Structure formats: structure tokens, C-alpha cells
Amino acid sequence: MIAGAGGAAPEVELGRRERTKQANRTAILLAARAVFADIGFGAATVRDIVRGTDLATGTFYNYFPDKESVLRALLEDTAGEARVRVRTARRDGATLEAFVRDGFRAYFDFLLEDPATSRMLSRNAGTIRAMFDEPSMVAGTEELTEDLRAGVAAGLIPQHDVEYMAASMVGAAFEVGARMLEAEQPDPGRATDAVSDLFIAGLSARRT
Amino acid sequence: MIAGAGGAAPEVELGRRERTKQANRTAILLAARAVFADIGFGAATVRDIVRGTDLATGTFYNYFPDKESVLRALLEDTAGEARVRVRTARRDGATLEAFVRDGFRAYFDFLLEDPATSRMLSRNAGTIRAMFDEPSMVAGTEELTEDLRAGVAAGLIPQHDVEYMAASMVGAAFEVGARMLEAEQPDPGRATDAVSDLFIAGLSARRT
DNA sequence: GCTGAACTTGACGCCCCCGTCACCTTCTGG
């Protein structure tokens, strides 16, 4: 996590040296996130990122070898976290309803908690997809596919094309999430209701 | 349209001059489409595009002022066409079932008809969204929202959050379409069935 | 304090892109 208290940080008193290092790294990640969100990863240059900090060019290369690794770090810090949270929420539900609703809710809450990262991710989704094999969303879809399959096996969910069902859920959540973020007064409840109602109905129905 | 017979082309015998012009323009658009799909619009340079043709740098500027207008032309030629087709198919259906099914079918058929453009679009969706105000997908979502609203007003569809419903449909179609294209043997019927079943159930259900 | 390691800095050489334009080739209309 970049914004916020930083998870389970080691609560040791750090020396000035170490603190600067953390600060610099964070500054680079923050600046990069903004730049990638604003002009897109492809058009961004290492200089653009550096300009968003008060560091010198050379310093950047003490922390990351190139802009791609910055994106990678950004994804590890955030998208990974989001995935874990959504999956955990989902699995805690015992019913089909809870499975669906809690998963979506966790996702929309995450978007609102860290809108800067959300914007960056949605702006660069295509690039991320094309660039990495374990790209947040694809991995997320695969996990969802697994979980759906397990639900079907357990008799919790009727038979379905789980692969395309998972893709639909991810796509719908992505698109609705994007629209939610555009609202002046984002309402995760409304978003959750909309997609949950849809997929609960869709998943409950037997196939035609 | 780039690939194919080019709609209602004026069947006049053109002079050599005019033919070359058409060919050059097309060559640039084709090359650009490939480059944008491969490395993304942001990272692409005018030179990258030119290298994909056998033209000289200067020639490019006789046809387009910069790479952004090439993208714009690409979108007009294709995404616009796709939108019209999907909407037409959708509106021809008299029942909720047909409305949903025919619309999705038209979309998936389009993807398969012109996979090169599809790849380019999905790779650059975020950029396109951020760059234009009338960005194919957003406009498509708005049209769908209207049509859903009309369906609700006509009593064809139960009450729903039409805005998020439209977003869900677009998102699901996008994501399922992307997966369909990745398959060795893409099956638009399977894709259509998966999303249609889902949304027919979701749209038929009264709200909780 | 003092020293040496750790870190920061920004100028540097190389490379490539941008958009232009003077020159050349090719086609059209007469």
C-alpha cells in the first residue's frame, strides 16, 4: 500500500538514512502512479516521473532499473492486495448471495479507498494485460473461475459456463466501478446492489 | 472499414493518382492499427507507423497531422460501425430475449470479423476513454442505457438501475469478447449464450 | 569529532523522434 499506514510495518525506529530511502521510494511510486494515470504508461518517461518528485534523475536509477519495474512494484503493492481482499471476502460467504455480494462489495470499497490507484489501473488495463502474464485482472478472473467451479461442485451454484461467467463478473465490476468513480458522490452500495442482483439472478437460473 | 470491400465505395474508375492516395492512406491506417495493437498508442511513434509502410516520413504528414488523428480515423472507420451494427441488431428484436441476444451476437460477430481492430481497441481502451469524449465504448454504453430505459418505459423490461445495468452489459461483453478472441477456435455462439443467459435472467428478475 | 561508506546529483554522450521543406518524380489535362 502506498497511501495509508502501510500494512504490517516493522515498528522499529529507523535511522535517518533508512527513512530517506523509504521516502524516496514512496515518492517515486506516488509520482509514477499519477503520471501513469494521467498520460498512460506508454507515453510516460522516467523523466516525467522524476519531475513529479524533488529527486534527481540519477536517484531514480538507484531505486528502479526502468519505468516498467515501477509499474510492477505498483501492481504488487496494490492490485495484489485488492485481489486478496476480494477473494477473502468472497470465500467467507456461505451462501451464493453472500459469495457474490461480499466479493463485489470488497472490490468497490477498495476502489474508493484508493481512487488514485484505481484510476491508474483502469487507464492502463490494456497495457498491463499485454505486458504481464500475471496481470492483476487476469489472475483475478482465474481465481474467480476456480471459486465458481468449486461452488458448482459443492452444489451451491447451478451449472454454468464458469469461465465466461467469471469474465462477465470481472468485466461488469470493472465497468460499473469506473462509472462509480466518476460520480460526484460515489455510492458503493448502489454499485454492489446493481451487479449483485444481476449475478445472483444469473447464477441462480438454470441454463437454458 | 479498412479490411474488406469498404462499404458503399463510389464505383468510379479512379485515376492512378487517386488510387495511390487511397492506397497510401490505407497503408498508414493498417500499419498504425498494428502498431497501436502491439505496443500501445502511447508508446507508438509516427516513425513506428511509417516503418510499417513503404512510405517516407514526410508522406505521412500529407495524410495526417499527427498520430492522434490516425487513431481518430481508425475509430471512425470501425468502432462507429460496430456501434451502429450492434444497436440496429438490438432494436430489431421485439422481445427482451431478442433485444439482449441479438445485440450481443452482433457484437461478438463484429469482433471476429475484424480481430485486428478488436485487438487494437482492447489494448487501448483506457487511452481512448481518456482521450476522447465520444469514445466508442462510452457512447455505446450511453446508447444502451437509452435503449434499456425505453424498454422499461414500454413495459418490456422490469425496473432496474439501467445505468449500471448498461455498464455491466458493456463490461461483460468486453471481457468475454477478449477471452473469446484468445481461444484457438473462437465460438461466438458460446459467448453469446453465456452473456445472454446471464442478462436475460438478470433483466427479467424484479429488483430485490 | 572524524572517517569512510552510502547515497544523491546533474551534466554528458548517444540515440531517436518531431515536423518541415527544398528537391525530385510522376501523373494529368491539353
Add this chain to the structure above:
DNA sequence: CCAGAAGGTGACGGGGGCGTCAAGTTCAGC
């Protein structure tokens, strides 16, 4: 067949990004 317009060409100046590295600064530990 010719003249002139239309269009193609690619070298050019200006700009800027890339990754490096020698010099300078700052901190930790003694």
C-alpha cells in the same frame, strides 16, 4: 508529347529521453 501541378522523399535543426558516472554531500559508528 509536354508543361505544370500534385505528391513523394529524406536530410535537417531542434528537442528531449536514456542510462551513466565522477564529484559532492550526508549519515552511522566509532
